[in-house]
Amino acid sequence: QTCTVGLKFKDTNKAVSIGRLERFVADLGQNENGIPTVAPETEMKVAIIGSGPGGIVAAADTRRAGHDVTIFEAFHKPGGVMVYGIPEFRLPKAIVQKEIDVLTKMGVKIVCxxxxxxxxxxxxxxxxxGFDAVYIGVGAGLPRFMGIEGESLVGVYSANEYLTRANLMKAYDFGKGADTPIARSKKVAVIGGGNVTMDSARTALRLGAEKVYLVYRRTEKEMPARIEEVHHAKEEGVEFHILQSPKRIIGDENSRVTAIECLKYRLGELDESGR
Ligand SMILES: Cc1cc2nc3c(=O)[nH]c(=O)nc-3n(C[C@H](O)[C@H](O)[C@H](O)COP(=O)(O)OP(=O)(O)OC[C@H]3O[C@@H](n4cnc5c(N)ncnc54)[C@H](O)[C@@H]3O)c2cc1C
Incomplete structure (x- = not known):
């Protein structure tokens, strides 16, 4: 069994497959269709900031204890990354909505x-x-750029912006009621080797890219993405370019991306993350 926790376990066949256990428990919960029991009202008011998985769990537990709970969400839809980041093909939004519906049935108020x-x-x-307590569950939505030349060219996106436009704002339906446009690129390079990279690469394919290149500075063995995500990306035709890292992004006279220049890498000594 492959393991989804930690790189060190990727090579062993003794590890526990956490992802599959989580999925089993979640599926079991979905089939139950029950609404958790809420304790008698306590007169305490709790504000939950953010409606991602963190906020949802905090809201459910706090409401179960009988407190008056309100979730405040910055976006126009609740669900956090599960709605604005993770694509529909990996996490159908109906599943997230079901979780949100359970909260409202328990009496949690949601203000978007x-x-x-x-x-x-x-x-x-x-x-x-009049809130007695505030739980801050705002996630980690700020992108981190690499600080290389060309990052402000037209056509360069953080994964966060790219996925939000595609998922939450339905950019794929542009011209038919989508809330935002997105560049429909023929050739896309996605930088990184984690699950977010795989989601972005596979989204680019679905948005009509003819070629999607994944550029990662280490080898496939060191990739933080889950093995199955790597497998799906490859199966769908994403072309992996390992041991390479972008040095600069090159644009044309209209400041539109045309190419990236990469450095070739060699694996060195292991760092503190074991890679
Ligand atoms: C593309 C992608 C794929 C992923 N895939 C997986 C996966 O397969 N499995 C997995 O376990 N994890 C995955 N993750 C990680 C997982 O989504 C996060 O760990 C999780 O969503 C964190 O939950 P959270 O509630 O802390 O924050 P978030 O989900 O980020 O939610 C925070 C919410 O707070 C809101 N907010 C922020 N600031 C404010 C404010 N000032 N006022 C009001 N609201 C605010 C945001 O709009 C957001 O809705 C993925 C992440 C990404 C980006």
Missing amino acids: NFVVGRTRTVEQLMTED
């Missing part, structure tokens, strides 16, 4: 288009709006 820090501050929630 509400950016805590702008619409209201945490302090205002606690001193003016």
Whole structure:
């Protein structure tokens, strides 16, 4: 059995397959269709900021204890990365909606288009709006760029923006009611070797790219992505370019991406992450 936790286990056949266990438990829960019991009301008001998996679990547990719970979500739809990041082909949105429906049936209030820090501050929630506690579950949505030349050219996206446009704002339906456009590129290079990279590469294929290249600085063995994600990406035709890292992104006179220049790498000594 392959393991989905930690690179060190990738080569062993004794490891526990966490992903499959999680899936089994989740499927079992889906089939139960039950609404958790809510304890008698406590008069305590709790604000949950963010409606990703963290916020959903915190809201459900807090509501079960009988507290009055409100989720504040910045986007127009609840679900966090499960809705704006992970593509439909990996996590159908109906499953996420079912989880959200359970929360509302338990009596959790969900307020969307509400950016805590702008619409209201945490302090205002606690001193003016009567909340006794605030749980901050805002995720890690800020992208980190590589700091190389050409990153501001037209056609360069962080995975976060690319996937949000494609998933949440339905860019694939542009002209038919989508909330945002997206560049329909014929050739796409995706940089990195994690699950987000695989999702982006496979999304690019679905958006009509003829060629999708995955550029990763180490070898496939060191890739943080789950083995099955790598397998699916390859199966769908993503072309892997390992031991390479972009040095600069090159554009034309209209500042549109035309190419990337890569450095070739060799594996060195293991670092503190064991890679
Ligand atoms: C493309 C992609 C694929 C992934 N695939 C997997 C996978 O297959 N398996 C897995 O286990 N994990 C996967 N992950 C990781 C997983 O999605 C995250 O670990 C998880 O979503 C984190 O949950 P969270 O609730 O902490 O944050 P998030 O899901 O990021 O949710 C945070 C929410 O807070 C909201 N928010 C932020 N700031 C504010 C504010 N000021 N006011 C109000 N709301 C705010 C955001 O809009 C967002 O909805 C993936 C991540 C990505 C990006």
